[in-house]
Amino acid sequence: MHREGIDSENVQPEDILCDYCGEATWSQNKPCIEGHQGSIVCGPCLTTAYRELVLLKNEQETTEKCRMCLEHREDPVWLGYINPNAPICKRCVKQAAGTLTKSKLWDWSKPTDP
Numbered sequence: 001m002h003r004e005g006i007d008s009e010n011v012q013p014e015d016i017l018c019d020y021c022g023e024a025t026w027s028q029n030k031p032c033i034e035g036h037q038g039s040i041v042c043g044p045c046l047t048t049a050y051r052e053l054v055l056l057k058n059e060q061e062t063t064e065k066c067r068m069c070l071e072h073r074e075d076p077v078w079l080g081y082i083n084p085n086a087p088i089c090k091r092c093v094k095q096a097a098g099t100l101t102k103s104k105l106w107d108w109s110k111p112t113d114p
């Protein structure tokens, strides 16, 4: 997501924030994956989401749409660290984890132990 109140004609790297922890991703050079409408999940959040949903089966539910795919699906979600909650569905977690693991830009891979 974009930091609130910024000039959308002149977005700076530090204005690009992870939707799930609210921290800057670009300016800190963190791995990240972009979803629809500028939503962003950073590597550390994706690690947590993957662990919770895929490894621990610690599934949460919501009536909100997933921030990444903008769909409300039957899939369980992870709700992130900040309010209002930003859900990411299991399908997006798996997809993003696959993409980020393959990406040569970042040294990130799917967590294997809970």
Ligand SMILES: [Zn+2]
Binding pocket: 018, 019, 020, 021, 022, 023, 041, 042, 043, 044, 045, 046
């Ligand atoms: Zn994050």
Ligand SMILES: [Zn+2]
Binding pocket: 066, 067, 068, 069, 070, 071, 088, 089, 090, 091, 092
């Ligand atoms: Zn999704």
